[in-house]
Amino acid sequence: MAKISIFLTVLSLIPLLCTSFSPENPTDRRILVLLDDLALKSSHSIFFNSLQSRGFVLDFKLASDPKINLQRYGQYLYDALILFSPSIKQFGGSLDVAAVLDFVDSGHDLIVAADTSASDLIREIATECGVDFDEDSAAIVIDHTSYAVSESDGDHTLIASDYFIQSDAPVLFKGIGHTLNAANSLVLEVLSASPSAYSSNPESKLSSPPSLTGSAISLVSVVQGRNNARVLISGSLDLFSNRFFQSEVQKARSTTKYDKSGNEQFVTELSKWVFHERGHLKAVDVRHHKVGETAEPAMYRITDDIEYLVEIYEWSGSSWVPYVSDDVQIQFYMMSPYVLKNLSTDNKGLYSTSFKVPDVYGVFQFKIEYQRLGYTSLSLSKQIPVRPFRHNEYERFIPTAFPYYGASFSTVYGGILRFHDCVPVQQVDVGKLTLLRELEDTSTFPEKF
Structure with missing residues (x-):
């Protein structure tokens, strides 16, 4: 049969x-x-x-x-x-x-x-x-x-x-x-x-x-x-x-x-x-780091480029073999997913992807909620804080602030033009100015000046 x-x-x-x-x-x-x-x-x-x-x-x-x-x-x-x-x-x-x-x-x-x-x-x-x-x-x-x-x-x-x-x-x-x-x-x-x-x-x-x-x-x-x-x-x-x-x-x-x-x-x-001799999955060696580095940081900065990796294996009844699928997804999550991407696999059990940290700071989570019919579900999560730029990390001239820069320079330029358009100040007789100051010091003024 x-x-x-x-x-x-x-x-x-x-x-x-x-x-x-x-x-x-x-x-x-x-x-x-x-x-x-x-x-x-x-x-x-x-x-x-x-x-x-x-x-x-x-x-x-x-x-x-x-x-x-x-x-x-x-x-x-x-x-x-x-x-x-x-x-x-x-x-x-x-x-x-x-x-x-x-x-x-x-x-x-x-x-x-x-x-x-x-x-x-x-x-x-x-x-x-x-x-x-x-x-x-x-x-x-x-x-x-x-x-x-x-x-x-x-x-x-x-x-x-x-x-x-x-x-x-x-x-x-x-x-x-x-x-x-x-x-x-x-x-x-x-x-x-x-x-x-x-x-x-x-x-x-x-x-x-x-x-x-x-x-x-x-x-x-x-x-x-x-x-x-x-x-x-x-x-x-x-x-x-x-x-x-x-x-x-x-x-x-x-x-x-x-x-x-x-x-x-x-x-x-x-x-x-x-009895889990079929359709049983496990995830090991979950890691993440900045692109080009290997060490896992304690936190990320907004707009950092990061890489996420995980290894997934399936029990064959006698040993663990690489699990191959194209529907494993990673979420970069805070209240709701800011990033949702499919993980690519090397067909040897390793799944990975890279993405840019959103321009939002707070406490995020790397989350994998994998549920496929006939297989054990995988639920992985790890928190990571995301901070904004420090005061000395900003660019000298931020492109988004160019309108404000233009407004400031136009104000200065307008002030200079207004100064040049003003009538020149007339000269004052120094002798008369000295006599007026002396008269201010007396208790009475003469009837006629």
Whole structure:
């Protein structure tokens, strides 16, 4: 069977997220797996073995185990959590809905698989993640057009879906459907039902139109939090089973029969994304300086020419490789962006650009807010003050002041012209001036002068 190119599709369809564990330490990644029944270890062994072969350490426990504990002394014991316990009504130990949500809020990853026995506990966790399962607990997704041909499934609840994925073989799904919360922009479906599907109880006749119909029914969805934690929610626990992984599949109204379904490749590639083996970015060696220099200054002056550089790498599953893209932008920001430029790359991980500091002084920030579908988001910021010119740094003659210079010179020139146009002062008899001064010193003046 040809390899399924799901990885590229998942990256192009899933919203942005961060890392629950650091891929820089791939040998110590612990996952807590909570099960309804320990028999799931063998019935879903292919999926679990895939995780272990990729370096994960799995800790299997019954969901009702009284010794369950996600953290000790304020430190989390696990990097991710898998809930294969759809019917559990109350977790054991210190685990509850709030603890699961805190686990995700702290940047850790989560996989939740449900089925027709989904409890209110599992439904509440899904709702908090932006996914609403069908309120009818007996409802299951039915499709009379895109079902999988099977001798044992006469009610068309075994669906062969290839919506939202690119694969040679359809993915088998049997379980409950859900809708996405329109108010949550971080959740996205990756496997959808066909337009002919609907959600209903197959054991009873329809007395009213079903609440969930068509492509609005999501089968598998993902969430990436603003802290880059990733969540996978599936309405089918069988989606991960050995039986579905190894089943032949033939879609209704199709003559093509596949020796193996697309479940294994779909789940494997999707789990790589959830656990940050795909689409995980990191930024290192962020620096800036004046053009022509290498030292990073404590502040800049208005109109300085500066250069900004950062290195961005992507985790390939085994090592860090250069990330190549043309949509990484830098903002020089104070209340609003004064400079917004695309960074150019050397295709070896280095991104750089140069620009002139605006003629505005204050406290600015170098900001990168990179969000690309399917990749972890990068949020980088660093403050830097920008000062005006000092008194001895201004030019002797500022071009913008030329009108004032002209006004000053024209005033002086006008004064000179006015002085030359004045009548000459008449000469005064010195003798008469001396006599007048002597008379001023006397107490009385003569009647006649």
